[in-house]
Amino acid sequence: MRTRTRRPSTRLALAAVASLAVLSLSACSDDSEAEEATESTSESSPSESVEPTETEEDTEPSEDAAGEAPEASSGDSPDWANPVSTPGEKLTTIEAGDVTVDVYQVSTTKATKSGFFADPETNKPIIAEGDEIVFVNYVITNNGDTIDLGASGVKVDPKYDDWPYMQGMDSITDLDLFAEQEVNETAFAAGSFRDPGVYPFGEGQQISYGDNFRYQAGSPITFTVTVIPVDAEGELLHDERVEAEGAAKIS
Template sequence: MSALGFTACGADAESAAESSGSTGEASTSATPGPESTDSTDSTEETAGAEVTESPGSAESPAEASASGGQPSWANPVTEPGELLSSIEAGDLTVDVYQVGTMPADDTGSFVDPETNTPLIEVGDTLVFLNYVVSNNGAAVDLGPSLVDVSARYDDWPYMQGMDGLTGDELWAAQGINEPGVSVEGYSEAGIYTFEPGQRFSYGDNFEHQPGSPITFDVTYIPVDAAGELLHDERVDAEGTATIS
């Protein structure tokens, strides 16, 4: 397995490195990341490219409430797409949906140091996934990373996690949330209480490899009343599927 070098290139590069494959607090790897490309000011779009979407629709707040409700800090739960895997992680369940595909309108944040080319180039096909997290047990206080899901193709050749793109338009086109926490729901204390029966959802994207087996690593670490991580209560789980 090759190790990619990471070169800091401003705040955007740091953010991309933190978010690739992990949201920060759940990460236990000290592996050097890939080099970063400067993707600012890029507004290119691929001519004639089509967006594909799987059947499904966003759930209204009323529907979410009727089916168990959602936390006050969360964006409205959405469930488009085809169910790929259900992963049990302690009292929580993560349902993984494959939603659709669309072409990349920008280059990714990481480059292969051997070829100096971006891992994601303009026009490459991205696949979008949706993670729906349900609490089947007692209330738990989650930290800012909530429940982290790290997706990795089984033949992914790098030690660093997979690259993806950000942008409101991308997520809106697929009907999924980029973050699980809404703007209004941000907690300065870093405590997000997840009550029994509640659900929240957020999305992910990376390069589309049809027919490829993929593994999902799920991690969450509860926090105490001061927002400090309770590492002894960390929960890890794993699920597998095949991208269509």
């Protein structure tokens, strides 16, 4: 396994500002002998400024006026992530700096549709409907300081050692099939989009998602983990890129 590590930066919390409005009250009496004046009293009440909302994304946390990114939520998982799932038998553990990726082989099943890629020589799908595919699950833990991830999150790329094609391995996109395998199709929960795209991954927190590809029993396979943090504007910090590999065998 090869690892190149740099420490990602941390971010601070959002700030909210309330404005105070002053109300004045006065009273007087009409006593015939003398006039008595009462001093005006005031009380303050907070009022919140609300801007029009057009899309669901606007309800998600984003940068504040000072340009600071959201703070990592407390708990076992970030507030932007799907609940962690842990099915399968562990194949390997990969250390990519402070990030640990445990890879599990879940099970095999039939492809419900054809994949995206075709063999350039035969023009037939690499995965055809009805072919045997295998599901794997990635359980990802941050063992260090908060990492501000971008929209790509923590990327894991599987590839059989004898994979003959230039592109990565083909897979099937079928949410029902992922649900049957108890595997998240993505680490990001529905409605978690943010602009800018900054997703804090806190110390000790976990996320999980999975993948599927053509089943080759007994085949050696390499999983490549890539972590690229982002700045407060969601721009990738390529100088802080961390990459590592882990070898395993599909059973």
